[in-house]
Amino acid sequence: MKITILSGKGGTGKTTVSTNLAYVLSKKYKVQLLDVDVEEPNDYLFFDVTFEKEESVDILLPVVDNDKCIKCGECSRACQFGAISVFPNSTVVFKNLCHGCGACTMVCPVNAIKEVPKSIGKIKLGRINENLKFGMGLLNIGEPSGVRIIRQLKKHIDESFDVILIDSQPGTSCPVVESLRNVDFAILVTEPTTFGLHDLSLAVDLVKEMKIPAAIVVNRDTNRSNLIDEYAKRENIPIGLKIPFDKKIARLYSEGKIFAQHLPEWEGKFLDFFNAIKEMIK
Incomplete structure (x- = not known):
């Protein structure tokens, strides 16, 4: 029970x-x-x-390789928590908003995002x-x-x-x-x-x-x-x-x-x- x-x-x-x-x-x-x-x-x-x-x-937080990133915005659109934003010169992850769901990593068309553990x-x-x-x-x-x-x-x-x-x-x-x-x-x-x-x-x-x-x-x-x-x-x-x-x-x-x-x-x-x-x- x-x-x-x-x-x-x-x-x-x-x-x-x-x-x-x-x-x-x-x-x-x-x-x-x-x-x-x-x-x-x-x-x-x-x-x-x-x-x-x-x-x-632990949760897995995304880390963006801005040299690979093509600034397409797919990761930002996939994030329901508003934890990732795409600007003309870089893509920024707001760690305190991230829930570690992994959606941004899955939708990135050029594999510019990897995940690292955070306690x-x-x-x-x-x-x-x-x-x-x-x-x-x-x-x-x-x-x-x-x-x-x-x-x-x-x-x-x-x-x-x-x-x-x-x-x-x-x-x-x-x-x-x-x-x-x-x-x-x-x-x-x-x-x-x-x-x-x-x-x-x-x-x-x-x-x-x-x-x-x-x-x-x-x-x-x-x-x-x-x-x-x-x-x-x-x-x-x-x-x-x-x-x-x-x-x-x-x-x-x-x-x-x-x-x-x-x-x-x-x-x-x-x-x-x-x-x-x-x-x-x-």
């Missing part, structure tokens, strides 16, 4: 849900937790991870305990997109494990879409505010477009607003769990601790939520 945890905005509690769910489920199942928030991964802060493997993630980040793989594997991606500063890092990290999904949890980036951009590809379920984490509702609606639109079943987790719930309840009812999406706005939980989180480990009643609540997910998938 592959489950992606996402939210329309940052700071809603994806890390809280991902780490606690991984901890609770690993007591009963074999679990792999992948942190694909490659701009700022932080799941590892809550565990004692033994990293066993590290891989560089855009890395992935790290390890283990927390016998039942809990861990992986994370890290995008180099200044790089525009972490999609390739997420894609490479997902290649290391251990299909022999019972549950794969994917902690996505915030938002609904391309990296989030990549984290949702080929998963069985999505957990949408939100907060009971107007901003939380607005961004939740974007995430709901995305999972509906991708035809992925989903449930909502309301974090920092105060019982003073029914904004999320009313929206969930309208959209026919169940609210699977509510985590209260509790000082004890906040303190444990700030200390880098799994709150379900220190507040035992939450182990049962997370396990009940997972059992409900299994029923929804059926």
Whole structure:
């Protein structure tokens, strides 16, 4: 079972849900937790991870031989990212815009373009305990997109494990879409505010477009607003769990601790939520 945890905005509690769910489920199942928030991964802060493997993630950047180039403009027209421009005296590649798709190299009629590798980040793989594997991606500063890092990290999904949890980036951009590809379920984490509702609606639109079943987790719930309840009812999406706005939980989180480990009643609540997910998938 592959489950992606996402939210329309940052700071809603994806890390809280991902780490606690991984901890609770690993007591009963074999679990792999992948942190694909490659701009700022932080799941590892809550565990004692033994990293066993590290891989560089590279893309191939075009380099133009202007002595061969005939300035026909075919490469520029083929590039959907605007990363290559043809001028009367030279053809210029804008490296920070290039996604390494290789289209310019393929269409060049005089083979004036070659490709050289460039590292855009890395992935790290390890283990927390016998039942809990861990992986994370890290995008180099200044790089525009972490999609390739997420894609490479997902290649290391251990299909022999019972549950794969994917902690996505915030938002609904391309990296989030990549984290949702080929998963069985999505957990949408939100907060009971107007901003939380607005961004939740974007995430709901995305999972509906991708035809992925989903449930909502309301974090920092105060019982003073029914904004999320009313929206969930309208959209026919169940609210699977509510985590209260509790000082004890906040303190444990700030200390880098799994709150379900220190507040035992939450182990049962997370396990009940997972059992409900299994029923929804059926």
